Amino acid sequence: MIDSILKRKSIRTFDKQLLSEKDRNLVKEITARMKNDVGPFGNSVKWFVFDVEQYEKEKAVKLGTYGTVKNGQFFFGGIIKNTFEAMMDYGYLFEKIILELTHHNLGTLWIGGMFNRNALDEMILPGEIVPAISPVGYTSEYRSLRDRLTRTAIKGNQRKAFSTLFFDNDLDHPLDESKNLLPLAKYLKLVQVAPSASNKQPWRVVLNDNQADFYLERTPNYAKSLGFDIQAIDMGIALCHFCIGLDEDYVSYEITNNKATYIADSFQFIAGVLTK
Ligand SMILES: Cc1cc2nc3c(=O)[nH]c(=O)nc-3n(C[C@H](O)[C@H](O)[C@H](O)COP(=O)(O)O)c2cc1C
Structure with a gap:
């Protein structure tokens, strides 16, 4: 997969x-x-x-x-x-x-x-x-x-930088892709290439040794009239990709804390993936 x-x-x-x-x-x-x-x-x-x-x-x-x-x-x-x-x-x-x-x-x-x-x-x-x-x-x-115009307009081939999407231990420290990476960092590449609505890539992940915490950084005023939360779908896709990476390496894990909370206005905690 x-x-x-x-x-x-x-x-x-x-x-x-x-x-x-x-x-x-x-x-x-x-x-x-x-x-x-x-x-x-x-x-x-x-x-x-x-x-x-x-x-x-x-x-x-x-x-x-x-x-x-x-x-x-x-x-x-x-x-x-x-x-x-x-x-x-x-x-x-x-x-x-x-x-x-x-x-x-x-x-x-x-x-x-x-x-x-x-x-x-x-x-x-x-x-x-x-x-x-x-x-x-x-x-x-x-x-x-x-098709070509759509792809160009939404920059379908591009993804945000690792350091914009992913963090080391807390949200104040962007993850540097070129540095010694934590063991779970290789699975973040699978998140980075995920599809997302209008290619907004709203997923943010904070890594520590054995846990990846997923946050949603909502795009302001995006898709408000749709009648459902399309960026929540993006978060599910990101979790799917990360977990497939773990599954393929036979890493066992648990998805923890389903209660969504905010730690900053724009960052909504979604779930932690705790590896064992
Ligand atoms: C939840 C969701 C909804 C999407 N809705 C549309 C859509 O209505 N029309 C469309 O052309 N693309 C849609 N896309 C595709 C994205 O634009 C596309 O995934 C993104 O631009 C990245 O390109 P890629 O999938 O080729 O990697 C959607 C993607 C997701 C995840």
Whole structure:
């Protein structure tokens, strides 16, 4: 899965070739397998897959992803409670699916903002939401102009510096990537390459010898009208990447203290990953 973390990127232009029966079944099989999985904050997701053309015809609605995705035909998504912690679990679990599909060389895109969420209203109960969906398809050699413009505008290939994102023992001491690093620092690279909404990268991590504390540094006034906390999803993705690194090295750990607190106006404590 580390390979998938390193090679994944957002795909916004897909090949016209339809997703094969085998690959459709793969998406169905993965989402079915994850039916009972819970995220670190105890929430599970009701996953679904759909063929966009068929869905739109049957329900007489438009999913409205055409501006964002070219040739997106087959999608998956999930339904979950609309709470801060559930959004983190959504990020954590959805990203696992994205990475497994990446492993099978299938292209994906987190879409949390740019789709007509009302088109999926029929599936949800009060208090629930579909925070994000993703197309699944074959990556096209050619990339649409809109795709290229989007990627340039949000600087999709770039990431903030290690010293901006990560800290040594407390938030006053940025972590210097070139210095003797703490044992857990290698897993921070997996966080640094994570996808995030509008590439805002709101994750901050304070490391000490055996614990990594995750904080959210919220982007001021960002995505306030969405109706759910999209940056909480980003935090779940960051935790997912970090924990995959630990899992692959057989490091055992516990995710501690689920009670979110603020230590400064802009830094919200999310969770500590305590290794044993
Ligand atoms: C929660 C979330 C929501 C996103 N929503 C959208 C979206 O609505 N439209 C879009 O084009 N990209 C969306 N993205 C993709 C990000 O823009 C992308 O991950 C980021 O620019 C980094 O690029 P990369 O994924 O290629 O590494 C979203 C990503 C995340 C994590």
